[in-house]
Amino acid sequence: MIKALKREKLDISEESLLTLAKxxxxxxxxxxxKINILPAEVYCKATEHVDDMIEMIKKIKEKGFxxxxxxxxxxxxxKFKDYGKLARLKLENLEAGARVEVDKEKKNPGDFVLWFxxxxxxxxxxxxxxxxxxxxxxxxxxxxSAMSVKYLGEQFxxxxxxxxxxxxxxxxxxxxxxxxxxxxxxxxxxxxxEHLTLAKEKMSKSLGNVFLLDDLIxxxxxxxxxxxxxxxxxxxKQMIFTLESLEGAQNSLNKLRNKVLELMQxxxxxxxxxxxxxxxxxxINDDLNMPQALAAVWDMVKDEEVNSKExxxxxIEFDRVLGLGLxxxxxxxxxxxxxxxxxxxxHARLNKHWNDADAIRDKIKEKGYIIDDGAKGPVxxxx
Numbered sequence: 001m002i003k004a005l006k007r008e009k010l011d012i013s014e015e016s017l018l019t020l021a022k023x024x025x026x027x028x029x030x031x032x033x034k035i036n037i038l039p040a041e042v043y044c045k046a047t048e049h050v051d052d053m054i055e056m057i058k059k060i061k062e063k064g065f066x067x068x069x070x071x072x073x074x075x076x077x078x079k080f081k082d083y084g085k086l087a088r089l090k091l092e093n094l095e096a097g098a099r100v101e102v103d104k105e106k107k108n109p110g111d112f113v114l115w116f117x118x119x120x121x122x123x124x125x126x127x128x129x130x131x132x133x134x135x136x137x138x139x140x141x142x143x144x145s146a147m148s149v150k151y152l153g154e155q156f157x158x159x160x161x162x163x164x165x166x167x168x169x170x171x172x173x174x175x176x177x178x179x180x181x182x183x184x185x186x187x188x189x190x191x192x193x194e195h196l197t198l199a200k201e202k203m204s205k206s207l208g209n210v211f212l213l214d215d216l217i218x219x220x221x222x223x224x225x226x227x228x229x230x231x232x233x234x235x236x237k238q239m240i241f242t243l244e245s246l247e248g249a250q251n252s253l254n255k256l257r258n259k260v261l262e263l264m265q266x267x268x269x270x271x272x273x274x275x276x277x278x279x280x281x282x283x284i285n286d287d288l289n290m291p292q293a294l295a296a297v298w299d300m301v302k303d304e305e306v307n308s309k310e311x312x313x314x315x316i317e318f319d320r321v322l323g324l325g326l327x328x329x330x331x332x333x334x335x336x337x338x339x340x341x342x343x344x345x346x347h348a349r350l351n352k353h354w355n356d357a358d359a360i361r362d363k364i365k366e367k368g369y370i371i372d373d374g375a376k377g378p379v380x381x382x383x
Contacts, residue, residue: 001017001020001021002126004020005017005020008020012126013126014126014127017126017127018047025043031213031223034213034217034223035213035223035224035226035227036224036227036323036324036325037323038323042151044147044150044151046138046143046147047127049143049146049147049150050129050137050138052146052147052149052150053138053142053143053146054115054129054131054132055146056142056145056146056149056176056177056180057073057114057115057131057142058132059180059181060075060114060176060179060180061073063179063180063182064079065079065080065175065176065179065180066114067107068133069105070105070117070119071105071116071117071119071120071122072103072105072113072114072115072116072117072139073113073114073115073117073133074105074106074107074111074112074113074114075111075112075113075114075172075175075176075179076107076108076111077108077110077111077112077175078107078108079179080175080178080179083110083171083175084110084171085174086166086170086171086174086190087166087167087170087171089110089167089171112139112140112141112168112172113139113140114138114139114142114176115131115133115136115137115138115139115142116136116137116138116139117133117134117135117136118134118135118136118137119134122136122137125137140169141169141172141173141176142176144169144173145173145176145177145180148177149177149180149181154177154181154183154186155181155183155185155186155187155188156186156187156188157187157188157189158187158188158189158191159187159189159190159191160190160191160192160193161190161191161192161193162192162193162195163192163193163194163195164195165192166190166192170190170192173186174186174187191235191287191288192236193235193236194235194236194237194238194239195238195239196238196239196240196241197238197239197240197241198240198241198242199240199241199242211241213226216246219243221246221247221250222250222253224253224324224325225246225249225250225253226246226249227323227324228249228250228252228253228324229241229245229246229249230290231290231291231293231294231322232249232290232291232294233290233291234287234288234289234290234291235288235290236287253324256297256298256301256324256326257326257329258381259301259315260312260315260326260329261329261381262308262372262381263301263308263309263311263312263315264312264329266308267307267308267309268304268307268308269303269304269305269306269307269308269310269311270305270307271303271305271306271307272306272307272310273300273306273307273310273311273313273314276296276297276299276300276303276306276311276314277314277317279292279296279299280293280296280297280300280314280318283295283296284321293318293321293322294322297315297318297322300314300315301315335367337367338364338367338369338380341360341363341364341367342364342371342378342380344360345357345360345361345364345371345378346378348360364380369381
C-alpha cells in the first residue's frame with residue numbers, strides 16, 4: 001500500500017491509505033459485476049475488526065498457545081498438535097529464514113506473529129491500535145481467522161484461496177482458530193485455486209504483459225468471455241492465458257448464445273433431457289469439474305433428438321452455475337430489411353437460383369446475421 005501511495009504521489013498517512021483502499025475496492029466491485037460474480041452478503045474489512053482479532057489473541061494466550069517477546073506476541077507451533085497437517089509439513093524440516101528474515105526472538109523457526117508491538121522498526125507503522133500488549137498492529141494471519149469466525153462461526157464447510165496460501169497462511173489460520181475455539185476441524189473442505197499464467201512467461205508489469213479486465217474490454221472482448229475461459233479449466237489446474245484462447249472463448253460464448261436463440265424459436269425433438277442433467281450435476285459434484293460440465297452442455301445443445309424446449313429450460317438452469325447471463329438473452333428481433341432479404345433468399349432457393357441465394361446470404365451477413373438452414377426452415381443468428 002505504501003508503494004502504491006508513492007506511485008500515485010499521495011502523502012503517507014492513514015487517511016491516504018483508506019482513500020486508496022476504497023478506490024481499488026470500487027474498481028474490484030465493478031469488475032465483479034462485469035464478470036457476473038454474485039455479491040457476498042458481507043464485505044468485511046480487517047481494519048474494522050481489530051477488536052475481534054485482539055479477543056481471539058487473548059483466547060489463544062489464555063489456552064497456552066502463545067508467548068510474548070519485547071517486540072511481538074507469537075503463536076507457539078510446538079504447542080499445537082498436527083501443525084502443518086493441511087500442507088503435510090514436518091516441523092523438523094522447517095528452516096529458519098526460509099521465507100523471512102531470521103527472528104532471534106522466536107522459540108521455533110515456524111512460530112508466527114499474532115501481534116506486532118510498535119517498537120523498533122515498527123515504531124512508526126502508519127496504522128496502530130491499543131491492545132493488552134501495548135500499541136501495535138495485528139499479524140498477517142489473525143484477521144482471516146477472526147473475521148471468518150465472526151461471520152461464519154467457529155466451524156464451517158468450505159474455505160477457498162490460492163494454492164500459495166497452503167503452506168503458511170492457511171496452515172497458520174487453522175492453528176490459531178482451532179487453538180482459540182478448541183473445536184476441530186475448523187473447516188471441512190479446502191478448495192485451493194491454481195495460478196493463471198501467460199504462455200512461456202509470468203505476468204509482469206516490467207514485461208508489459210499485465211492485462212486488466214478493462215484492457216480486454218478495450219480490445220473488444222466481452223468480459224463474460226473471460227468467465228467462459230475460466231470455466232474451461234479446472235480450478236486446481238494451472239490456467240495459461242493468451243489472447244488467442246480468450247478469442248476462442250468469445251467465439252464459443254457467442255455460439256452458445258446463438259444456440260439459446262435457436263432453441264427459443266423451435267419446439268422439436270422427442271427425447272427427454274434427464275441424461276444431460278445428470279451428467280451436468282455429476283460434473284459439478286466432482287470437485288467442481290467445470291470442463292466436464294461444459295462438455296455436457298455442448299453435447300446437450302447439439303443433440304437434436306432431445307426436445308428443444310427441454311434443452312432450453314435445462315440450459316437456463318445450468319446457467320445458475322455457469323453465470324453466463326443466458327437468461328438475459330431475449331428473442332432475436334430481426335430488422336425489416338434483413339427479414340425482407342431472408343424472404344428474397346428463400347424465393348431464390350425455391351426457384352433454384354443458387355447464385356442469387358448465395359449473394360443475398362452474403363448481404364445478410366454484412367448486416368450482422370448468419371443463416372442456419374434447418375429441417376424446418378432458415379433460422380437467423382447474430383454473427
